[in-house]
Amino acid sequence: MPETKTKKSDDFNEWYNEIVELADLCDKRYPIKGMNVWKPYGWKLMNNVDALIRDEMSHTRHQEVYFPLLIPESYFKKEEEHIEGFGSEVYWITHAGLNKLEERWLLRPTSETAMYPIFSLWIRSHTDLPLKTFQIVNTFRYETKQTRAFIRVREIHFFEAHTCHIDFVDAEKQIQEDKDIAHRLMKKLCLPYIFSKRPDWDKFAGAYYTISIDVLMPSGRTLQIGSIHQYKDNFAKPYEISYETEEGSHEYCHQTTYGMSERLLGAIIGVHGDDKGLILPPEVSPIQVAIIPIIFKGKDKDVLDACKKLQNKLEDEHIRTHLDLRDITPGNKFYDWELKGVPIRIEIGPRDIEKKEYVLVRRDQEKKQSLSQDSATTAIKIALENIAKDLLTKADQLLKNNIHRVFTVDEAKKKAGIIELPWCGKEECALEIEAMLEGNTLGVPLTDTDCNKVCPICNKNSVSLMRYAKTY
């Protein structure tokens, strides 16, 4: 049976690179760097995460759309900051068949410039607002840095919500809804996170402001798994997205976007996994319960019948269950499902049947637990809930232990993880600290914003805290 050569605790990044392939999430042997093959198990996991996102979108009345992948260069260039931000990161199509195109087309790095000219046709009146749409699509960025599965890739599995509103205040309400969505979603993935308001020089190209959603990985580096942008009317003006008010005047829309990607998988893998492999949050695990018959020689009809009976019972309760009938030893099956992160393993052998029991093993614990057959379904449901709770608690602890509020750069240098330092509000001071810490600014906390101390660089009074971390 395969195992990671590297221990998570010894070398997180190497462990990560090994586990994504060993656990059958992806195949990195595709010949274009940063474009990996999604294997069935990984794709199923991603689809389960997408299903949670679609649920959230449905409850908040966002409508799913699909816009073309290709964007004409002239459309792309309407918003100046946007093209500056993305111009060096896009792939260009120049030829179709044997013909050279009259105008170059690019692969969407994100869909503002494909959607907004059409939004300007869809929106006529205040009664068309708010317009709340989203899509889950492949997007493309020409990454020149080292790629890493699910974390830094060139074909990105991307969720993007785009909304249009009558004014800034209504757009701000959307931002609040987005934060609530993030909160509910991340809880289901058992992932604690922080919101930070990005500094002006590091916001999304074209945005009025950007809130990043960051997860702390066990390596001490943060991973940005999503972002929420307030665009104000920055895009509405060049793309002419305006509406007629009740009073008959014409106003530009205010817009927001909310984006997340397969980095959610990167966070799940990194935060929860251990030396044995993945540990998947029950809500999204492709298999929630693996049933393993304990038969060493030949077949035992009673054991198989008991296994099938339990499988049927669990499936009736919509618990995703797999009965492992492969012709390998139970021990090898244990290793395999541990590697793949299945939250619960049920063992059923001849002695268990005599005692009218099953054996339950939680992926996140060592110990075996006996279940009476009669109450097994309930016990398994409770165990799934407890696993989710415990994963979140453990991850919460990791995050809390690694956010350090300090007041000098020297103190900061002694800490790993996320550093919060007083900030005077000047770009140059933050950049100097970035350099001294060999990290990046994450941004300003949304609540508990200031500490009323002085900037460790210029000694001026702080206007807020600023967060720094080494990042992926």
Added chain:
Amino acid sequence: MPETKTKKSDDFNEWYNEIVELADLCDKRYPIKGMNVWKPYGWKLMNNVDALIRDEMSHTRHQEVYFPLLIPESYFKKEEEHIEGFGSEVYWITHAGLNKLEERWLLRPTSETAMYPIFSLWIRSHTDLPLKTFQIVNTFRYETKQTRAFIRVREIHFFEAHTCHIDFVDAEKQIQEDKDIAHRLMKKLCLPYIFSKRPDWDKFAGAYYTISIDVLMPSGRTLQIGSIHQYKDNFAKPYEISYETEEGSHEYCHQTTYGMSERLLGAIIGVHGDDKGLILPPEVSPIQVAIIPIIFKGKDKDVLDACKKLQNKLEDEHIRTHLDLRDITPGNKFYDWELKGVPIRIEIGPRDIEKKEYVLVRRDQEKKQSLSQDSATTAIKIALENIAKDLLTKADQLLKNNIHRVFTVDEAKKKAGIIELPWCGKEECALEIEAMLEGNTLGVPLTDTDCNKVCPICNKNSVSLMRYAKTY
């Protein structure tokens, strides 16, 4: 309320072009020809069709994967016939950011050349076979002909199943399974179809043989909505997909593919629609029942309560229900849901409540029907089933009335639809008939293959029938 300017019976193609936008399926104003925007209603319909495909794939133990969109030119060129067939139809990426790529990449027109080098890594032994995979992805073809929404587009929403087998016989079993899948799926879409084995000169680039799945549109033209290909070892050899047999020797795999696309929507729209708009098969209709309160002035609490009660009842039974509370007249609502093809409309007014009844109107019929409140859910379920049956029967009639088995080209010229003529087996005779009929060869029927007559061109004995039609 919008209505098509053109009647379906007067000018099918023009009616089609109007209805796809009026019914909110897509927006054709995107600036790249043949790349349309999927609006929420159209995308939901497509997703419902995809869900049926995924169900079929799951039952037949195909696993969903996702391969990269971009294919290096060198990979693409390994199978000679394939590159000849597709070379003039692909989009080329030549630049990333400001850099020229060392090797050009193309957007997948279909994924053989992306998948098969990886399959050759996945398959080692006979125990790895059969390998049954599929994906639902965006693919791209540079169409130079006139584009038409869902029928001839340049970004294609594509389903592609790819399988590998130990030998030709096992691959043939897969072809049979694919035909069974097509049969079940098309029944749910209420679409009759014909299988034809394409003539050698018109098969898929690289295939050993191709079976096309064609639907007859009311214009008398056929629409190919899918195809099933037997590749034999034509791709396995250049891509080195081989396995070790039980005896220890090495053999090439035999492969099949099965493809379908958004053309399924084109067929649904074209075959079932009428002058009032779409008529959607209940199985895939985004809304199966529209409930319309009949209140002309102000609000009537009793009516609204009754509407909500029925909505809850139907949703409990997993019937997709929409309660239309818009501030427009009931008549306008009727028009709108007729345009969008919702199978059942329920009207509830004050008099209906007094009589403890609802009024049901089937989209495919004119007449109103009273339902007792108590048995409404059952009656609505039965009505949905009957609509599906009747749509299929009607469409079956259209197909049967328009397949003409004749023996001379003169007879054929008098007929519209699908022509079956005796064929000697020679390409030049078929091509001559194509030219005389201003149509295309569809291929040879899979059953009831021959008529034992003579070729109308060369007078030699027929070896089979050959089908001809004008095509989309």
